[in-house]
Amino acid sequence: DADVTQTPRNRITKTGKRIMLECSQTKGHDRMYWYRQDPGLGLRLIYYSFDVKDINKGEISDGYSVSRQAQAKFSLSLESAIPNQTALYFCATSDSLRVFNEQFFGPGTRLTVL
Amino acid sequence: TQLLEQSPQFLSIQEGENLTVYCNSSSVFSSLQWYRQEPGEGPVLLVTVVTGGEVKKLKRLTFQFGDARKDSSLHITAAQPGDTGLYLCAGQHSNFGNEKLTFGTGTRLTIIP
Numbered sequence: 001d002a003d004v005t006q007t008p009r010n011r012i013t014k015t016g017k018r019i020m021l022e023c024s025q026t027k028g029h030d031r032m033y034w035y036r037q038d039p040g041l042g043l044r045l046i047y048y049s050f051d052v053k054d055i056n057k058g059e060i061s062d063g064y065s066v067s068r069q070a071q072a073k074f075s076l077s078l079e080s081a082i083p084n085q086t087a088l089y090f091c092a093t094s095d096s097l098r099v100f101n102e103q104f105f106g107p108g109t110r111l112t113v114l
Numbered sequence: 115t116q117l118l119e120q121s122p123q124f125l126s127i128q129e130g131e132n133l134t135v136y137c138n139s140s141s142v143f144s145s146l147q148w149y150r151q152e153p154g155e156g157p158v159l160l161v162t163v164v165t166g167g168e169v170k171k172l173k174r175l176t177f178q179f180g181d182a183r184k185d186s187s188l189h190i191t192a193a194q195p196g197d198t199g200l201y202l203c204a205g206q207h208s209n210f211g212n213e214k215l216t217f218g219t220g221t222r223l224t225i226i227p
Contacts, residue, residue, distance in 0.1 A: 004156070035217075040123070042202065043157070043217040058214070090156050100145045100164070101206055101215060105156030 003027070006091050006106040014114050019078040021109050023091030030096050032074040033103065034058075034066060037088040046089075049074055050096065081113045117141055118205055118218035126224040130192055135221040137186045137203035144208055146186050147215070148177055151200040193225045 004025045013019055023032065031050050035043040035058075045058030049068040063085060065077045078085055088110050092103040121136050137146070145164045149157035161170050163179035163186060170177045174197075176189040190197055200222050204215040 040219060042118075042219040043204075045214060048214065092156070100147070100162045101213060102147060102159050102162060103157075103204075103215065105158070107154070107156050 004091060004093055004104055004106040006089075006109050008109060009107065010110045012112045012114065013081055015082055017081050019081050019111065021076045021089055021091075021111070023074045023076070023106055025072055025091075025093045025104075025106075027093055027095075027104060028071075029093035029104070030071060031094045031101075032068065033092040033094070034064075034074065034076045035090045035092065036060065036085075037090060037108075043090065046076065078111075081111075083113045086111060086113045117216050118203055120201075120203060120218040120221050122221060123219065124222050124224075126226060127193060128226050129195060132189065132191050133193055133223070134187055134189045135201055135223070137188075137205075137218050139184050139205065141207070142183050143205035144183070144213075145206050146179055146183075147204045147206075148186070148188055149202045149204065151202060151220075152198075157200075157202055190223075193223075195225045195227050198223060198225050 007022045033048040034046040037043050044060050046064050047058050047066040048056050067075045088108050090108050091106040094101050094103045117139050119138050147162045148160045151157040161177045166181045166183045168179045174191045178187050200220045202220045203218040206213050
């Protein structure tokens, strides 16, 4: 089955460390997104990409960076992790040929920053 | 600013009961999606509603888009334990170009066997 995968699924790190979260998809979708989920706050968009090397900031991009070097891969980096970046992170994809931007999510990465 | 408010935030009911959860906004959406998220997994799309007043049914789940396209509801008939999860609505203001989704805060539903 065409799928969206994320690695790692769980990560515990210390304040100040650099962390990279990876997302891969076999759906052939051109659009990819990174969200974080916090209790009571829903899903908030960090960055999104509509094509290879296209990068756009979402509503909470400070402290994060992304890279889209191939259509199937979209990575999220925390250059210097801080405790309030502890959250559940989701990658999602969508197909620009569809009108309603329905999104397909990966299983998530639970990140804890101590 | 959270543009989509979902209520209730938490709901716990007995198996077999009916329930309705709501998604409300002060702004108009061109389309609205409902997702269900189970523990340890990402959200999964259930339905997209587009036309004001539209009603869509997915087995025991009935989705309605408000006439003014500012609100939506999800009604579940005869709830089952498998309905347990976090229900998220997400709206799009325009169906053209590079419009992003705005997600609601979610309703966490627990069905007690």
